[in-house]
Amino acid sequence: xxxxxxxxxxNYAQWYNDLVIKADLAENSAVRxxxxxxxxxxxxxEKIQAELDRMFKAxxxxxxxxxxxxxxxxxxxxxxxxxxxxxxxxxxxxxRLKKDENGKGVIxxxxxxxxxxxxxxxxxxxxxxxxxxxxxxxxxxLPILINQWGNVVRWEMRTRLFIRTAEFLWQEGHTxxxxxxxxxxxxVRMINIYAEFAENFMALPVIKGYKSENERFAGAIDTYxxxxxxxxxxxxxxxxxxxxxxxxxxxxxxxxxxxxxxxxYVWATSWGLSTxxxxxxxxxxxxxxxxxxxPRLAPIQVVIIPIFKNSVQLxxxxxxxxxxxxxxxxxxITVKFDDRDNNTPGWKFADYELKGVPVRIAIGPRDIQNGxxxxxxxxxxxxxxxxxxxxxxxxxxxxxxxxxxxxxxxxEFKKENTLYVDKWEDFVNILDNQGGFIMAHWDGSPExxxxxxxxxxxxxxxxxxxxxxxxxxxxxxxxxxxRRVLFARSY
RNA sequence: CGGGGUGUAGCGCAGCCCGGUUAGCGCAUCUGGUUUGGGACCAGAGGGUCGCAGGUUCGAAUCCUGCCACCCCGACCA
Numbered sequence: 001x002x003x004x005x006x007x008x009x010x011n012y013a014q015w016y017n018d019l020v021i022k023a024d025l026a027e028n029s030a031v032r033x034x035x036x037x038x039x040x041x042x043x044x045x046e047k048i049q050a051e052l053d054r055m056f057k058a059x060x061x062x063x064x065x066x067x068x069x070x071x072x073x074x075x076x077x078x079x080x081x082x083x084x085x086x087x088x089x090x091x092x093x094x095x096r097l098k099k100d101e102n103g104k105g106v107i108x109x110x111x112x113x114x115x116x117x118x119x120x121x122x123x124x125x126x127x128x129x130x131x132x133x134x135x136x137x138x139x140x141x142l143p144i145l146i147n148q149w150g151n152v153v154r155w156e157m158r159t160r161l162f163i164r165t166a167e168f169l170w171q172e173g174h175t176x177x178x179x180x181x182x183x184x185x186x187x188v189r190m191i192n193i194y195a196e197f198a199e200n201f202m203a204l205p206v207i208k209g210y211k212s213e214n215e216r217f218a219g220a221i222d223t224y225x226x227x228x229x230x231x232x233x234x235x236x237x238x239x240x241x242x243x244x245x246x247x248x249x250x251x252x253x254x255x256x257x258x259x260x261x262x263x264x265y266v267w268a269t270s271w272g273l274s275t276x277x278x279x280x281x282x283x284x285x286x287x288x289x290x291x292x293x294x295p296r297l298a299p300i301q302v303v304i305i306p307i308f309k310n311s312v313q314l315x316x317x318x319x320x321x322x323x324x325x326x327x328x329x330x331x332x333i334t335v336k337f338d339d340r341d342n343n344t345p346g347w348k349f350a351d352y353e354l355k356g357v358p359v360r361i362a363i364g365p366r367d368i369q370n371g372x373x374x375x376x377x378x379x380x381x382x383x384x385x386x387x388x389x390x391x392x393x394x395x396x397x398x399x400x401x402x403x404x405x406x407x408x409x410x411x412e413f414k415k416e417n418t419l420y421v422d423k424w425e426d427f428v429n430i431l432d433n434q435g436g437f438i439m440a441h442w443d444g445s446p447e448x449x450x451x452x453x454x455x456x457x458x459x460x461x462x463x464x465x466x467x468x469x470x471x472x473x474x475x476x477x478x479x480x481x482x483r484r485v486l487f488a489r490s491y
Numbered sequence: 492c493g494g495g496g497u498g499u500a501g502c503g504c505a506g507c508c509c510g511g512u513u514a515g516c517g518c519a520u521c522u523g524g525u526u527u528g529g530g531a532c533c534a535g536a537g538g539g540u541c542g543c544a545g546g547u548u549c550g551a552a553u554c555c556u557g558c559c560a561c562c563c564c565g566a567c568c569a
Contacts, residue, residue: 028561087567164569239569307527309526343530344530344531346528347531349529351530364528374528491568
């Protein structure tokens with residue numbers, strides 16, 4: 001089966017790539033490192049957007065939009081921030097083209113050089129805080145709870161569809177608060193929203209935690225992240241929320257008068273989640289038949305495929321199919337009736353499996369005779385013949401079951417592949433042979449983390465919020481440690 | 492930026508070493524027919540500046556030189 005896909009166990013990276021292309025989610029573009037998100041892939045992103053947007057608004061956030069271009073000078077205002085992003089910026093230096101006088105084509109008009117170069121945003125803290133300076137004068141102006149949906153560019157050396165592209169789509173929240181406590185509360189709130197979204201919609205169990213100093217966002221006091229495990233045992237960061245302290249307020253001189261009349265700098269957070277989550281979705285659930293999409297994010301939840309020999313049969317089948325579609329749509333289920341006659345039913349079965357459609361209904365002459373349909377589930381690949389009425393009444397339930405089942409499977413996988421390790425040689429062996437999450441003690445020093453990374457390519461994914469206090473010795477240095485942290489190789 | 496590789500039809504490739512009919516195959520596309528309960532079959536058709544530029548030669552996809560692009564592996568990263 002699925003002879004068109006590379007086998008997942010043989011070559012995981014190739015399997016992933018094949019899947020993205022063959023399921024028609026995205027393709028490489030003419031621009032190195034940038035992808036074209038095709039309609040089916042974009043439909044998943046739209047579902048992600050709709051849900052997150054709802055969650056943001058339910059917690060008091062509003063949307064706004066800031067420019068794509070950032071004056072170069074803005075970047076030098078926050079020292080750590082520049083350092084973090086300087087190596088991967090696209091820079092606009094000119095604003096005009098002209099005809100090449102020597103031949104065909106166009107050249108950059110040298111007389112159009114910009115006085116100050118513009119950076120294509122790798123993230124928007126600087127341009128946003130430059131605006132916030134003008135918006136905030138008093139505690140009454142706070143908090144500001146703004147989210148932006150947009151694109152950013154990070155000039156990555158090596159790219160992979162969805163997982164790491166030079167341009168990607170995301171949302172970035174940027175909030176401003178009167179107190180440290182309130183900002184921290186916001187940072188926590190948002191990482192919780194991401195975790196909730198990952199688990200309830202993406203069916204992706206995650207570990208919430210703090211980033212170590214080495215892995216922290218450039219310019220943040222503290223970074224919280226959700227980390228998920230992929231089927232090859234590597235970790236993938238699915239969302240981050242940063243407590244920025246007063247760093248950006250100081251860099252952009254954003255002060256406000258508090259209730260007592262004192263001037264103080266504003267406290268900030270930022271948080272983001274990108275199209276990378278689509279990569280996580282693919283890598284976490286899919287199999288050798290193709291995508292397995294969680295019903296809550298699937299662009300098509302139910303596909304109806306007619307099996308017919310002639311137009312009379314198709315007519316009879318269509319009547320039943322359209323009735324089912326109408327009833328399901330009334331329950332807010334997305335249904336596609338694929339009555340194209342240029343592909344055989346077998347081809348369509350395989351194709352919708354490849355595309356991860358959770359439920360397939362097949363209707364043939366035999367079913368018309370018996371008043372039945374065949375229901376197939378993408379998660380278990382099991383088929384069942386039921387009456388039309390049963391199908392109509394059961395589909396919602398089946399979709400919920402699939403959603404839950406995919407989550408449980410991923411949760412089980414995460415449990416099986418999270419190992420508590422105390423010996424260095426075990427640590428190395430596990431990483432080399434099976435991968436996975438490793439909970440181990442760490443002495444808390446960036447130097448030790450760096451050495452572990454050099455020797456094993458594993459990094460601290462996070463210091464889990466719920467990691468209990470426990471006396472132990474650092475896996476590498478043997479120095480005392482109070483809690484275990486999460487190590488893994490990552491994407 | 493280091494190391495490896497590839498550019499030939501929309502996609503995937505063969506041909507290149509050893510230059511020589513009209514550049515070929517599979518998939519896809521189009522037409523006609525038979526099919527349709529797990530990626531159908533037959534017959535026919537269309538589609539190419541062989542990555543670009545120069546050179547060698549009677550003759551270049553093939554040999555030489557330069558350039559460009561992309562892919563894979565490392566360092567960097569959501």
